[in-house]
Amino acid sequence: MESQLIAWLRERIPPHPRLRLGLGDDAAVFQLAREEDCVVTVDALMDGVDFNLVEAASCRFPAASPQHAGRKALAVNLSDLAAMAARPLLGVVALVLPKQGGLEIARGLYEGMLPLAEQYDLAIAGGDTNSWDHPLVVSVTLIGRATGRGPLRRSGAQPGDRIVATGRFGGSLLGKHFHFEPRIQEAIYLHEHFRLHAGIDVSDGLALDLSRLAEESGCGAVLDLSAVPIAEDAKRLAEQSADGRTPLDHALSDGEDFELLLAVPPEEAEKLLAEQPLEIPLAAVGEFIAEPGLWRREGKGPRRPLTPGGWLHDFS
Amino acid sequence: MESQLIAWLRERIPPHPRLRLGLGDDAAVFQLAREEDCVVTVDALMDGVDFNLVEAASCRFPAASPQHAGRKALAVNLSDLAAMAARPLLGVVALVLPKQGGLEIARGLYEGMLPLAEQYDLAIAGGDTNSWDHPLVVSVTLIGRATGRGPLRRSGAQPGDRIVATGRFGGSLLGKHFHFEPRIQEAIYLHEHFRLHAGIDVSDGLALDLSRLAEESGCGAVLDLSAVPIAEDAKRLAEQSADGRTPLDHALSDGEDFELLLAVPPEEAEKLLAEQPLEIPLAAVGEFIAEPGLWRREGKGPRRPLTPGGWLHDFS
Numbered sequence: 285m286e287s288q289l290i291a292w293l294r295e296r297i298p299p300h301p302r303l304r305l306g307l308g309d310d311a312a313v314f315q316l317a318r319e320e321d322c323v324v325t326v327d328a329l330m331d332g333v334d335f336n337l338v339e340a341a342s343c344r345f346p347a348a349s350p351q352h353a354g355r356k357a358l359a360v361n362l363s364d365l366a367a368m369a370a371r372p373l374l375g376v377v378a379l380v381l382p383k384q385g386g387l388e389i390a391r392g393l394y395e396g397m398l399p400l401a402e403q404y405d406l407a408i409a410g411g412d413t414n415s416w417d418h419p420l421v422v423s424v425t426l427i428g429r430a431t432g433r434g435p436l437r438r439s440g441a442q443p444g445d446r447i448v449a450t451g452r453f454g455g456s457l458l459g460k461h462f463h464f465e466p467r468i469q470e471a472i473y474l475h476e477h478f479r480l481h482a483g484i485d486v487s488d489g490l491a492l493d494l495s496r497l498a499e500e501s502g503c504g505a506v507l508d509l510s511a512v513p514i515a516e517d518a519k520r521l522a523e524q525s526a527d528g529r530t531p532l533d534h535a536l537s538d539g540e541d542f543e544l545l546l547a548v549p550p551e552e553a554e555k556l557l558a559e560q561p562l563e564i565p566l567a568a569v570g571e572f573i574a575e576p577g578l579w580r581r582e583g584k585g586p587r588r589p590l591t592p593g594g595w596l597h598d599f600s
Numbered sequence: 601m602e603s604q605l606i607a608w609l610r611e612r613i614p615p616h617p618r619l620r621l622g623l624g625d626d627a628a629v630f631q632l633a634r635e636e637d638c639v640v641t642v643d644a645l646m647d648g649v650d651f652n653l654v655e656a657a658s659c660r661f662p663a664a665s666p667q668h669a670g671r672k673a674l675a676v677n678l679s680d681l682a683a684m685a686a687r688p689l690l691g692v693v694a695l696v697l698p699k700q701g702g703l704e705i706a707r708g709l710y711e712g713m714l715p716l717a718e719q720y721d722l723a724i725a726g727g728d729t730n731s732w733d734h735p736l737v738v739s740v741t742l743i744g745r746a747t748g749r750g751p752l753r754r755s756g757a758q759p760g761d762r763i764v765a766t767g768r769f770g771g772s773l774l775g776k777h778f779h780f781e782p783r784i785q786e787a788i789y790l791h792e793h794f795r796l797h798a799g800i801d802v803s804d805g806l807a808l809d810l811s812r813l814a815e816e817s818g819c820g821a822v823l824d825l826s827a828v829p830i831a832e833d834a835k836r837l838a839e840q841s842a843d844g845r846t847p848l849d850h851a852l853s854d855g856e857d858f859e860l861l862l863a864v865p866p867e868e869a870e871k872l873l874a875e876q877p878l879e880i881p882l883a884a885v886g887e888f889i890a891e892p893g894l895w896r897r898e899g900k901g902p903r904r905p906l907t908p909g910g911w912l913h914d915f916s
Contacts, residue, residue, distance in 0.1 A: 326741055327728045328694035378644035378694075378739045412643045412739075423694045423728075423739035425642055
């Protein structure tokens with residue numbers, strides 16, 4: 285279990301004066317020349333787990349092109365920078381290619397990455413290329429720069445803060461998981477113009493990532509199920525599948541929405557929601573409370589425990 | 601072929617004002633706050649290719665512990681920083697773990713990495729952990745800081761420069777490939793106290809990496825085969841195997857020596873070799889020439905073409 289490993293690592297990795305932020309956040313922050321906060325993040329994506337280059341019965345996804353896989357590999361990392369409200373600076377890419385067809389795959393991956401890099405003014409600094417007799421792995425590391433307000437962190441939420449979400453949730457399997465826009469501009473704009481206490485991007489599921497934000501902040505979170513913005517694809521996915529999961533179930537636990545969850549003080553949240561300063565909708569979906577744990581309510585109804593479903597990397 | 605991919609990428613990755621050095625070197629260099637050169641490098645290592653967690657008939661290596669694999673994954677990246685004469689600052693680690701036994705492997709990897717990180721005052725900033733049904737991949741990204749003289753590059757060798765090597769070569773399979781010391785201190789000391797034109801670390805083979813240095817510098821290189829320092833393990837490996845390869849063959853192409861090859865102007869090389877300022881030996885093993893290509897000679901004998909054997913990641 286990953287959380288076990290992180291707990292184990294926290295005990296073993298000593299604090300370092302250069303490292304302002306290490307384990308437990310979306311990215312690492314270090315300071316250079318006492319002027320700028322640099323943000324570093326890494327994410328590895330694997331064929332058969334995060335995408336499927338070849339369609340197979342056992343797959344979660346329909347077959348994807350290397351271009352789609354490449355774009356996604358970069359975009360998930362950009363989303364981590366967005367979670368910190370950091371501007372992308374530079375990226376390096378480590379590829380582990382299958383021996384057969386590796387060259388074409390590598391090209392396709394970069395074809396998927398480069399336009400996105402250009403869009404976000406990210407310098408791709410090359411990296412490392414390897415090959416083997418197993419499926420593709422793409423590992424992307426990004427370095428970014430925090431705004432003058434410093435990085436947005438997971439650990440600043442306070443009881444009473446509203447949970448504010450960008451966009452809509454659920455059904456990412458129907459396409460969004462390849463075509464999402466990392467919320468870089470939105471995060472930077474909000475961080476610079478509003479008082480945000482904490483933030484996270486939703487990669488593994490709305491409920492799961494919210495519970496992580498609350499845990500890092502040492503508080504609890506109550507999700508108002510009646511207020512969760514549900515994506516059209518969540519409804520479509522619920523209709524298509526016979527597993528009985530509702531559109532809300534999909535919104536809570538599908539993951540790969542790559543939207544932002546923000547902790548915003550109540551008055552500031554009111555202002556933010558009234559202004560709606562972004563092109564995408566902002567919605568209040570609950571609030572943080574002193575009591576730890578993840579909770580649900582419907583509108584003004586009673587509060588009950590909520591088990592965070594979502595995508596976990598299981599290993600033992 | 602990797603070189604094909606790099607050539608293809610060079611055409612497609614536009615120059616970026618922030619990026620002082622990208623493709624074609626051991627690490628990327630970018631500048632922050634107009635004060636310091638940061639160096640970024642990434643290397644992914646794979647079970648069954650760079651080490652074997654389980655012994656198998658098809659393996660190049662005897663079985664290694666996760667600790668050995670972890671140390672190696674960090675050390676090869678430190679060696680890339682050494683090649684740039686950069687001080688380690690910060691590292692992030694992406695793990696792709698097998699589902700079975702992944703937790704124990706991950707711990708072992710970090711157990712191998714952390715002492716080395718401490719030794720080199722490297723801040724490990726966490727990273728990303730994933731799992732799947734295939735062998736282990738460890739991808740390490742390091743950020744370092746160049747000395748006041750700027751990063752040592754592959755591209756500065758000039759005709760007439762001597763080729764100066766640290767240490768001894770060959771036979772790394774017998775143990776050195778896990779236990780080598782990245783030449784960080786040596787590279788920084790030499791770069792700060794002597795006039796070096798270019799440098800590279802030998803990961804894929806003395807001959808192959810020398811040819812890369814020469815190519816990046818737009819010149820050729822003549823290796824004096826009678827001057828190559830041969831490791832004891834190269835002799836032992838030649839004795840053990842019946843493939844007819846001599847100790848020199850091993851020294852030229854085994855790879856994973858993680859020694860440095862430096863391009864040093866003739867007078868400076870003379871001074872350097874006379875002083876022998878390091879605890880490890882420095883040797884002149886040839887010189888750079890205007891005519892491109894890799895060449896060999898024995899002492900004062902005639903110059904003949906040399907085909908660089910070595911470790912290449914083959915994919916098609």
